[in-house]
Each structure stands twice: as structure tokens, then as C-alpha cells.
Amino acid sequence: MVIKVLGSGCANCKKLEANVKEAVKELGIEATIEKVQDFKDIASYGVMRTPALVVDEQVKIAGKVPTVEEIKKYL
Template identity: 70%
Template sequence: MEIKILGTGCANCKKLEANAKEAVKELNVEAKITKVEDIKDIMKYGVMRTPAIVINEKVKMFGKVSSVDEIKKYINDEK
């Protein structure tokens, strides 16, 4: 599973990344988490507000920081 955190490195982006790492840990799933900080790469996903989370190339949420529980649901939807 591939999880991408889209954002320019703001505090909310860092919090979303931390929540994603915690969700992966709690679910004990194999996942690669990467940060996408280049605005051109972010725009390729059609995201107009960051932070955003992309799982297996599907935008799951943008414009807010998802909680650990919300991210766990996104992950389970992709299993």
C-alpha cells in the first residue's frame, strides 16, 4: 500500500503525516508513506487545498487534518 501526504510542509501537513504513521502502526499494515511537497505534483491530483492524503493513487481527503481513526478507515477501504 502506498500513502502520500500532499502539502508544502506546513504544521498541518506534518500532523497529517504523523497521524498516517500512527494509523499504519495501529493497523499493522505494510505501507510506504511519502511526502509530496512540490506544488506541481500536488496539482496533478486535482487538490486545491492542503494537506491531502492519497492512498493507492486515490485522493481520500484534502483541506483538513484527518484523525488517526479516519485514516484507518481510508486504509481499510483500500485493503
């Protein structure tokens, strides 16, 4: 599983990354977590508001920071 956190590196982006790491840890799954900060790459997903969560190349959520429990539902 490949999980991408899309965002410029703002506080919300960092919070999303931390929540993703916690969700992966709690579920005990194998996943690669990548940060995508290049605006061209972010736009290629059709995302206009960050932070965004992408799981296996599918945008799951954009424009807000989901909780650890919400993220677990997408994984």
C-alpha cells in the same frame, strides 16, 4: 500500499503525516509513506487545498487533518 501526504510542509501537513504513521502502526499493515511537496505534483492530483491524503493514487481527503481513526477507515 502507497500512502502520500500532499502539502508544503506546514504544521497541518506534519500533523497529517504523524497521524498516517500512527494509523499504519495501529493497523499493523505494510505501507510506504511519501511526502509530496512540489506544487505541480500536488496539482496533478486535482488538490487545491492541503494537506491531502492519497492512498494508492486515489485522493481520500483534502483541506483538513483527519484523525488517526478517520485515516484507518481509508486504509
